[in-house]
Amino acid sequence: MSQSSPHESVLVALDVPTKEKALSLANQLENQVGGFKIGLELFGACGPQIVEEIGPSRVFLDLKFHDIPHTVAAVSRVAARLGTLLFNVHCLGGFEMMRAAIEAAKGENSNAKVIGVTILTSHDSASLQNLGIRESPREAVIRLAELAQKAGLDGVVCSAREILPVRAHCGDNFLLVTPGIRPPNTAIGDQKRVLTPREALKAGADYLVVGRPITGASDPVAAAQKLFD
Numbered sequence: 001m002s003q004s005s006p007h008e009s010v011l012v013a014l015d016v017p018t019k020e021k022a023l024s025l026a027n028q029l030e031n032q033v034g035g036f037k038i039g040l041e042l043f044g045a046c047g048p049q050i051v052e053e054i055g056p057s058r059v060f061l062d063l064k065f066h067d068i069p070h071t072v073a074a075v076s077r078v079a080a081r082l083g084t085l086l087f088n089v090h091c092l093g094g095f096e097m098m099r100a101a102i103e104a105a106k107g108e109n110s111n112a113k114v115i116g117v118t119i120l121t122s123h124d125s126a127s128l129q130n131l132g133i134r135e136s137p138r139e140a141v142i143r144l145a146e147l148a149q150k151a152g153l154d155g156v157v158c159s160a161r162e163i164l165p166v167r168a169h170c171g172d173n174f175l176l177v178t179p180g181i182r183p184p185n186t187a188i189g190d191q192k193r194v195l196t197p198r199e200a201l202k203a204g205a206d207y208l209v210v211g212r213p214i215t216g217a218s219d220p221v222a223a224a225q226k227l228f229d
Contacts, residue, residue: 007032007033007034007224007227008033008034009034009201009205009206009207009208010032010033010034010035010197010207010208010210010224010227011033011034011035011036011037011060011177011207011208011209011210012025012029012033012035012036012037012210012211012214012215012224013036013037013039013062013179013209013210013211013212013215014026014036014037014038014039014042014054014215015037015039015041015042015211015212015215016041016042016215017041017042017045018045018046019042019045019046019050019053022038022042022046022050022054023053023054025215025220026054028220028221029214029220029221029224030058032221032224032225033214033224034058034207035058035059035060035085035207036054036058036059036060037059037060037062037209037211038050038051038054038059038060038061038062039062039063040062040063040064043061043063048082051082051084052082056082056083056084056085057083057084057085058085059082059084059085059086060084060085060086060087060088060177060207060209061079061082061084061086061087061088062087062088062209063079063087063088064088064089064090064117065079065087065088065089065090065093065101066089066090066092066093066097067093067097068097069093069096069097069099069100069101070100072089072093072097072100072101072104073100073101073103073104074104076089076100076101076102076104076105076108076112076114077104077105077107077108079105079112080104080105080106080108080109080112081108081109083109083111084112085113086113086114086115086154086175086177086207087105087112087113087114087115088114088115088116088117088157089101089114089115089116089117089153090116090117091116091117091118091144091145091147091148091156092117092144095147095150095151098116098147098148098151098152098153099151099152101114101153102114102151102152102153102154103152113154113155113175114153114154115148115153115154115155115156115157115175115177116144116145116148116151116153116155116156116157117156117157118140118141118144118145118148118156118157118158118162119137119140119141119144119158119159121159121179121180123137124137125137128140137159137161137162138161138162138165141156141158141159141162141165141166142162142165142166142169144156145158145162145166145169145170145174146169146170149170149174154174154175155174155175155176155177155206156170156174156175156176156177157177157178157179158176158177158178159178159179159180159195160178160180160181160195160199160200160203160205160208161195163176163178163200163203163204163205164203164204167203167204172204175206175207176204176205176206176207177205177206177207177209178195178200178205178207178208178209179209179211180195181195181196181197181200181208181209181210181213197210197227210227213227214227
């Protein structure tokens with residue numbers, strides 16, 4: 001799946017603590033980007049109402065559900081009823097959990113899109129070793145992406161550095177959502193595996209999640225417009 005223009009591929013991460021700040025950013029940027037990511041901070045502060053206020057069809061609900069299959073199936077029904085563009089579960093919950101999530105979501109809303117989080121972009125080989133994962137991030141991402149596809153998920157979240165190998169293993173119709181996007185000459189913060197927007201799209205990303213380079217700018221609209229300059 002590819003977007004008709006680069007800016008439609010951008011999902012702005014509304015990692016802010018208040019409804020007022022989130023709605024202000026969404027209103028400023030609604031004609032500049034393809035949609036918005038709502039994560040744990042904003043959802044915890046505002047609840048599902050913030051999805052409705054921003055517009056469900058433009059929301060990637062990034063709550064990374066990870067629990068026993070029965071519990072994840074139940075919350076996936078709730079998420080599917082919201083009518084979001086995408087929502088995610090964590091691949092480390094395993095095959096049965098991912099299968100339960102997609103079956104429950106599609107049963108509630110046939111248009112629901114469920115993707116799996118592979119390896120967070122804040123991880124590198126050393127931090128995976130500390131968790132007992134002996135693979136490189138690339139190897140772990142490929143393995144988890146293949147497991148997610150086998151379970152029936154619509155795609156995965158992976159760093160832009162893993163786009164090409166995941167595409168090679170999972171095909172062109174598997175959605176790839178990539179955080180850790182940083183324009184040239186910007187701080188990478190707590191991210192470890194990053195690429196520029198242009199590099200990520202060239203590699204084959206469907207959606208780019210961009211947060212601080214836009215939301216932390218003095219002029220978010222100008223920052224969004226310059227993203228692909």
